[in-house]
Amino acid sequence: MPTPQRALVIIDVQQDYFGGPLEIQYPPHAESVPRIAAAIDAANAAGVPVVAVQHSMGAGAPVFDPEQPGFQLHPEVEARRTGAWKSIVKGYGSVYAGTGLADWLRARGVDTVTLIGYMTNNCVLASAVEAEGLGFSTEVLSDATGAVNLANEAGSVDAQTVHTTLMTLLNSNWAGVGTTSAWTAALGAGEPLVGSDLGTSAVVGAQRAAE
Numbered sequence: 001m002p003t004p005q006r007a008l009v010i011i012d013v014q015q016d017y018f019g020g021p022l023e024i025q026y027p028p029h030a031e032s033v034p035r036i037a038a039a040i041d042a043a044n045a046a047g048v049p050v051v052a053v054q055h056s057m058g059a060g061a062p063v064f065d066p067e068q069p070g071f072q073l074h075p076e077v078e079a080r081r082t083g084a085w086k087s088i089v090k091g092y093g094s095v096y097a098g099t100g101l102a103d104w105l106r107a108r109g110v111d112t113v114t115l116i117g118y119m120t121n122n123c124v125l126a127s128a129v130e131a132e133g134l135g136f137s138t139e140v141l142s143d144a145t146g147a148v149n150l151a152n153e154a155g156s157v158d159a160q161t162v163h164t165t166l167m168t169l170l171n172s173n174w175a176g177v178g179t180t181s182a183w184t185a186a187l188g189a190g191e192p193l194v195g196s197d198l199g200t201s202a203v204v205g206a207q208r209a210a211e
Contacts, residue, residue, distance in 0.1 A: 005109050007048060007050070008050045012123055025159035046188075092126070096130050096131070116145060138170075140167070140176075
């Protein structure tokens with residue numbers, strides 16, 4: 001198996017996710033932020049390209065207003081920034097939509113994108129799915145991402161169920177999912193995080209449902 005040519009993409013670890021209705025609930029941000037920091041430290045030490053992404057809804061928006069403190073990156077991320085990082089501001093869920101990121105990655109020979117940050121149920125999901133059509137392999141760090149509780153006309157679901165369900169879904173087709181420590185070990189070994197596949201996941205799921 002060839003050595004992955006990675007980039008680490010830090011999605012929207014912005015202050016608006018640390019209070020108010022968008023506060024990350026699972027894993028709790030008190031747990032995910034240290035894992036995010038550890039992934040950044042490992043990437044910086046290994047010379048892996050790092051991309052810091054921030055979401056903007058425009059001036060005057062209730063959240064992700066680029067003129068307000070909530071738009072800023074968490075201090076644990078900002079403190080690790082180097083001059084080699086690429087910074088992106090996006091307006092869609094996917095980190096690739098309208099940002100030119102795919103071309104930037106290809107120019108650097110990147111074939112594998114590792115996603116950390118928020119939210120599992122929006123931008124992480126959207127980015128992992130779009131990457132398939134763009135030709136990138138995706139890795140998602142399960143303890144360096146996070147979700148919120150959701151409720152609408154279709155139903156309601158707690159953040160833990162959202163997160164664990166989406167990790168299982170992503171690992172079945174769109175990404176290799178693992179912990180930060182597993183990813184750091186894979187990085188050192190020059191190996192990818194290996195996911196499952198849809199067929200195997202469906203077979204095992206059917207077997208467990210029948211037990």
